[in-house]
Amino acid sequence: MDIKSVIELKARPEIPQFGPGDTVKASVKVVEGDRERIQAFQGIVIRVKRGDVNATFTVRRISSGVGVERTFFFQSPRLEKVEVVRKGKVRRANLYYLRGLSGRAGRIKERTRELPAELRVEAPAEMKEEAPPVAAPSVEQPQTSA
Amino acid sequence: MLRFPGIIGRKLGMTQVFTDDGRRIGVTAVEAGPCIVIQVKKEATEGYNSIQLGFGQAKRLNSPEKGRLKELGNLEHLKEFRVQGDAFKVGDKVDVSLFQPGDVVDVIGDSKGKGFAGGVKRYHFKGGPKTHGQSDRQRAPGSIGSNTYPGRVWPGQRMAGHLGARQATVQRLMVVKADASKNLLLLRGAAPGGDKGIVFIRKAEKRK
Numbered sequence: 001m002d003i004k005s006v007i008e009l010k011a012r013p014e015i016p017q018f019g020p021g022d023t024v025k026a027s028v029k030v031v032e033g034d035r036e037r038i039q040a041f042q043g044i045v046i047r048v049k050r051g052d053v054n055a056t057f058t059v060r061r062i063s064s065g066v067g068v069e070r071t072f073f074f075q076s077p078r079l080e081k082v083e084v085v086r087k088g089k090v091r092r093a094n095l096y097y098l099r100g101l102s103g104r105a106g107r108i109k110e111r112t113r114e115l116p117a118e119l120r121v122e123a124p125a126e127m128k129e130e131a132p133p134v135a136a137p138s139v140e141q142p143q144t145s146a
Numbered sequence: 147m148l149r150f151p152g153i154i155g156r157k158l159g160m161t162q163v164f165t166d167d168g169r170r171i172g173v174t175a176v177e178a179g180p181c182i183v184i185q186v187k188k189e190a191t192e193g194y195n196s197i198q199l200g201f202g203q204a205k206r207l208n209s210p211e212k213g214r215l216k217e218l219g220n221l222e223h224l225k226e227f228r229v230q231g232d233a234f235k236v237g238d239k240v241d242v243s244l245f246q247p248g249d250v251v252d253v254i255g256d257s258k259g260k261g262f263a264g265g266v267k268r269y270h271f272k273g274g275p276k277t278h279g280q281s282d283r284q285r286a287p288g289s290i291g292s293n294t295y296p297g298r299v300w301p302g303q304r305m306a307g308h309l310g311a312r313q314a315t316v317q318r319l320m321v322v323k324a325d326a327s328k329n330l331l332l333l334r335g336a337a338p339g340g341d342k343g344i345v346f347i348r349k350a351e352k353r354k
Binding site for chain 2: 001002003006007029031053054073075076077078
């Protein structure tokens with residue numbers, strides 16, 4: 001047995017496929033006192049990190065004039081769902097350059113064309129087996145991780 | 147004496163799991179058991195109570211080992227656990243169903259060898275200053291004693307030397323998961339030794 005097969009990754013059909021440059025709305029469960037509620041965080045995905053249980057994505061938004069970045073674990077049970085609000089056209093994987101830009105300079109063009117297959121962020125192989133079979137792969141295909 | 151034996155396992159490495167409330171905890175994965183009881187010692191015959199367990203598949207056994215294990219299988223690692231052996235007989239299997247999530251265990255294994263290590267790494271000496279005109283003193287041990295009296299270095303003075311590659315025990319790790327179908331144990335925290343190292347797991351001797 002090896003360490004990779006130890007942790008069973010949870011299938012996350014409620015998390016769609018998305019990549020850097022996309023604007024997403026991530027809903028997280030938050031405990032407030034003794035109540036639990038859903039908190040949404042909307043912004044631009046600036047990084048998607050792979051790595052099984054350690055896979056994360058980072059969302060950046062400007063909140064009352066201040067840049068705020070938040071990193072979410074794909075496997076976290078606190079992460080309720082992710083919605084893709086807008087697809088972005090970008091040419092790199094990590095959009096750290098956005099940190100130095102503000103206002104109009106920090107905009108990202110919308111991507112209307114579908115990405116070629118080799119540029120899509122694929123789910124790790126062991127997770128894809130658990131994903132529901134889908135006839136034709138499309139950007140909207142439900143997947144288990146990015 | 148405990149009625150609870152221990153188990154022999156192989157460290158697979160570390161990973162992390164999410165708890166239900168979303169916290170991540172670092173865990174050590176151990177492939178533990180199944181172990182086979184190869185001898186039961188009784189106070190009346192051997193002078194103390196214990197059971198001996200064997201684990202793993204040996205490629206080859208020498209003649210004395212073959213004679214000892216007979217038809218019990220080619221077991222690679224043997225270990226004795228001090229328990230009242232009434233509940234066990236030779237040939238019995240011990241697996242991770244011994245453990246429940248929430249149990250507290252001790253893990254014994256051989257630590258990673260660090261070679262000849264200086265005082266800073268070995269005993270957490272502070273080393274010397276970086277500035278104020280100093281040179282070549284950043285990882286020096288400093289003074290090792292007085293002058294005319296005693297005129298020698300006291301026994302036990304901590305100095306550089308060999309570090310690691312000895313038996314180490316980590317006490318009180320919590321069992322996060324025990325999966326008997328996979329012979330898998332997840333323990334919260336770190337265990338001695340490198341991946342693929344052999345570890346012994348027993349119920350924690352100190353209280354929770």
